[in-house]
Amino acid sequence: MKELIVLNKPKSPVSEAYRGVRTNIQFANVDKNIKTILVTSSKQGEGKTTTVSNIAITMADLGKKTVIIDCDLRRPRLHKAFGITNVGGITDILLNSDSYKGYLKKTGIENLEIITAGQIPSNPSEMLSSKSMGKLIEQIRNDYDYIFIDAPPIAVVTDAVILSSMADGAILVCHSGGVEVELAKSAKQALEKSGANIIGVVLNKMNIEKRSSYYAYYYNYYSDEAPTDGKKSKLGSSGRTKQMKVASGND
Numbered sequence: 001m002k003e004l005i006v007l008n009k010p011k012s013p014v015s016e017a018y019r020g021v022r023t024n025i026q027f028a029n030v031d032k033n034i035k036t037i038l039v040t041s042s043k044q045g046e047g048k049t050t051t052v053s054n055i056a057i058t059m060a061d062l063g064k065k066t067v068i069i070d071c072d073l074r075r076p077r078l079h080k081a082f083g084i085t086n087v088g089g090i091t092d093i094l095l096n097s098d099s100y101k102g103y104l105k106k107t108g109i110e111n112l113e114i115i116t117a118g119q120i121p122s123n124p125s126e127m128l129s130s131k132s133m134g135k136l137i138e139q140i141r142n143d144y145d146y147i148f149i150d151a152p153p154i155a156v157v158t159d160a161v162i163l164s165s166m167a168d169g170a171i172l173v174c175h176s177g178g179v180e181v182e183l184a185k186s187a188k189q190a191l192e193k194s195g196a197n198i199i200g201v202v203l204n205k206m207n208i209e210k211r212s213s214y215y216a217y218y219y220n221y222y223s224d225e226a227p228t229d230g231k232k233s234k235l236g237s238s239g240r241t242k243q244m245k246v247a248s249g250n251d
Contacts, residue, residue: 003050003081006057007109015054021202022058028169028199036141038167038196040151040160042187046175047204049077049150056148060112064145067104068114069137071163072152073124076117082107089118094132100140115140124152129162137166154187164196173202 002008006015028034039052052068060066070078071090079086088103093115104113121127140147149167154160164170170191174184191198 001081001083004053004057005050006054006061015058018054019058021051021055021200022062024200025055025059025169032168032197034168034197034199035145036137036147036149036167036169037199038149038151038160038164038170039173040154040164040170040187040191041173041175042155042179042183043153044075044156046153046173046179047202048153048173049081051171051173051202051204052148052150053078053081056112056146057109059146059148060109063111065143066112066146066148067140067144068112068148068150069140070115070117070150071128071159072150073117073121073127073159074152074157076120078114078150079105079116082114084114084116086116086118089116090136091118091121091127093118093136094127094130095121097132100136125157125159125162128159134166154190155183161190161194161196164191164194168197169199170196171200171202172198173204175204178204 005012006018009015025034025037039048039055041048049072056066056068068078069090070076072078073091076086076089082105084105084107090103092098093100093103100115103115103118105116107114127133137147149163151160151163154172172184172188172191188198188201
């Protein structure tokens, strides 16, 4: 559970950065009812699971009834982040037409529950694009203030594009220096073409010494999970699409 920085080190600058992302989400919610938020990345290893887990914790801290759904049916990691079993999850709900409430898992954090991926299916795209999946999201939506969807990398498979149609907003996680610019652009364009409402981009492992002049404000910190090479990260916003800089972590 070392990835849950907001839980383990709530007063750290990293945790403050995640709370800054939460604030940006709330600002995006002023004119629209954004309850279901998809979090994806361009490729594996950019930190989407770490990001979605910590943002969800900050929402729960506000007293918001929150749930995270692991829809990465090819390489699920949410259960590992929270140190719980992956037995019984999304695939089991869809295959058995069961009520999702029997598959909710406690996290030990007030107001926060998760639904793991469950068994890895042979046809994840077909399952995620099914009418049953859409109905499931709507059912969960009626019972929670915020639903976060941990989706597969968008440049690898079409699953995130499929899921984006079921979400009110999408966040793209990018590893600064670890993802090719063209690949990140392609991921953003894929979301836009699907009609996704991109509410922000989370940029990991940002070197603020080189880029600080581009942003109006930022929080500096060293990530507990970043390489010990002296690189820093930051949180800030600029332009039409919010750019939210937070801690780095494995996918």
